[in-house]
Amino acid sequence: MTKKDIFSLARKEILKLIPYKSARDDFSSDQKKMIMMDANENPFENDLNRYPDPMQNKLKKRIAESKKVNLDEIYLGNGSDDIINQLIIAFCRPNIDSILICPPTFGMYEVHANLNLIKSLKVPLSLQFNLEEESIFSSIQKNTKIIFIPNPNNPTGNSFSDLKIQKIIDNFSGIVAIDEAYSEFYEGDSFVPLISKYKNLVVIQTFSKGQGLAGARLGMCFANKYIIEILNKIKAPYNINSLTVDAALKKLDKQDIVYQQVREIIEEKNRLLNEIKNVKFIKKIYKSDANFFMIKVDNGDKRYQQLLNLGIVVRNTSKYHNCKNTLRITVGKKDENNALISAFSKMDLK
């Protein structure tokens, strides 16, 4: 795929758009050296009196080093949710184009599609929650622009075969967005290194899960520079705030702590899975490559309510496609997991 191919996928009106040029676009790193009288800020210093760098270059440099990509292959958003929305805005024409999703899947793809008047084509996963690539190929329409694939998948927790995903990227002329929200917990390979090979590949990651910064709202998008150029055209001028940038930079300095926590969460997941395997009302525990797992129970609504009554909130996923009577459980800290185990044993008697 060439630059021309990618630009021809994008909405024409967006390519023509002249982005708002913010005051800090030209002089963001010179704030300390120059007298800044261009952005109507309050000149009295506190840590937040100046607008942030519109392009987040300092943070992107750090991310570029750690992910081994170029600076111009990164776009940052207000959580991955924002990135999903921006991708849809950039590539999908309202009331004309479609995205393709594979239920049960993360709900926000369809929400953002709906908000932007974009149809969501649905190609369900198999009963074992695998991708059905042949059905995907036969369902793609002329105006299908983006296929969203969370890997590992939410809510089921399993990951998909790399070969199947690559086959989809190889055979689709639109954008394939691999959403790696749970990458820290997943022992398989990330698709980030493949953005140089596949020009239609977008990889989304987040600081919300393993990195422990859900409150900061920071999502990362990795793709070839032409896709990033298009996303940069439509972003809000100062789309990532200074507090978030600082929190992320600090976090990137402490990856040893993050990975220690990730290891602990994975150990706790394995302990939990082992402890609950003999609970009678649990009919199935699904394999998980993330920091949560899905279980099938005798009665999803009843067990969800019982857990609530015992002060434990899980996600009732029973309404998701092919997920009748399922609950999705996020792994907590040791004492929280112990509380869940003891709640399950109390519930097993009722």
Ligand SMILES: Cc1ncc(COP(=O)(O)O)c(C=O)c1O
């Ligand atoms: C697959 C997937 N993608 C994206 C997100 C949203 O992440 P963020 O907090 O970065 O918006 C989630 C959150 O649950 C998710 O499960």
